[in-house]
Amino acid sequence: MTATQYEVHDPATLELVGHAPENTAQDVEAAVAAARAASAGWAADREARRNSLLAGAALIRRDLDALATLLSREQGKPKAEAAGEFSVAAGLFEYYADLEWDSEQQLSPRADRSLEVQYRPVGIVGTITPWNFPISLLCVKLAPALVAGCTVVAKPSPSTPLSTIALVNLLNEALPAGVLQVRTSSRRTVNVALSTSPGIRKISFTGSTEVGISIAQQAASTVKRVTMELGGNDPAIVLDDADIAVTARGIVGSAFRNAGQVCMAVKRVYVPRSRSAELAEAIAVEAARHVLGHGIADGTTMGPMHNESQLKLVHGLVDSAVGAGARILSGGTADCDLPGYFLSPTVVIDAEPGMDLVEHEQFGAALPIVAYDSLDDTIAGLNAGEFGLGASVWSQDQERAYATASRIDAGTVWVNQHTVVEPDAPFGGWKASGVGRERGRWGLEEYLETRVINARPHA
Structure with a gap:
């Protein structure tokens, strides 16, 4: 495998964190060959797969502190949030290890034949994951893929490869050789190689809609299956009876988590004009509680933006x-003495529909607040947009909130909360926000192929 490496830097201090391999298309094909060699044995023993996932979860929990420190340094998020990512990863491994599912299903009998549906692993999977949640977004793919019997080649973001390499090395203490491998690159070389390789039968991607479209086009050349969790521009829709204090805390907790770099975070707030000033002030007070700093420093509640281009x-x-x-x-403003890519939580009022800050996903520490006069017109405008990942409704009237939530075109609509996902509930987007679902049985099915055995007795 190639010996060339590239540098990975801390977005808070700009210091060197480490080096990652500059892998090539040939390195990807070597990984595919190793995955193919491991596939039959891995797919054959479901109980061994279950035990390997449980062992992997235990290893993650054992090394949690060191893993969290590494992730915090290369990504920028507070160490507690980084540890949370690895805890989520361990939980996903445990959930899928314990998930009951049938690999065969008998259909209703016919007079002269029987039908059995068989569920089998799709084959070698390529995962392509972003820098904002390098570990949890990998493991939401990895856990169901492995339990289904697939082998996996993982490609992390160029700027957060070290925590993924560390995780893969750790999990390989519990997995047979070739079942899980990682390939890294500072360019798109590995992405293209995974997407176009005939040996890869499925791509699972999380990232921007623009890149997702490109990967889907490349994958189509070899008729790969794809799952894609793409961009979102999640609205928080505040109704006129909402509790302002509760709503402000909930919105700020979502909007500025990970410096606002969360696909399903609140990206824009819609509030009745009569309550807009009151809510905006409450949000500004809550947002000002954040302490910017190095992710591994005590007291830091919000790290930097991940890179200079995102900050700009x-x-x-x-x-x-x-x-x-x-x-x-x-x-x-920056509000931090460190030289990295800091932006204090920024609350923008008097925003209007049509402004780029409102209509385009900013993916950062800025939140526009839009005053509305008509709830119906607001929902119609949101539903006409290109994205449909998530949304939230805030109200003290649960029945009214539920009715409003049911009108919104999005994969997940929260009531009086936002950015909450469950291991057993499907997650994914409508429209330009994605294809397929992750989590729960729905996530497992993305890694299974169906085969029907239609049998008739010999005459």
């Missing part, structure tokens, strides 16, 4: 909104 993008969207008449109520 968010600044540009905020500046554009201000130029069009919006105002910054709080934040907008």
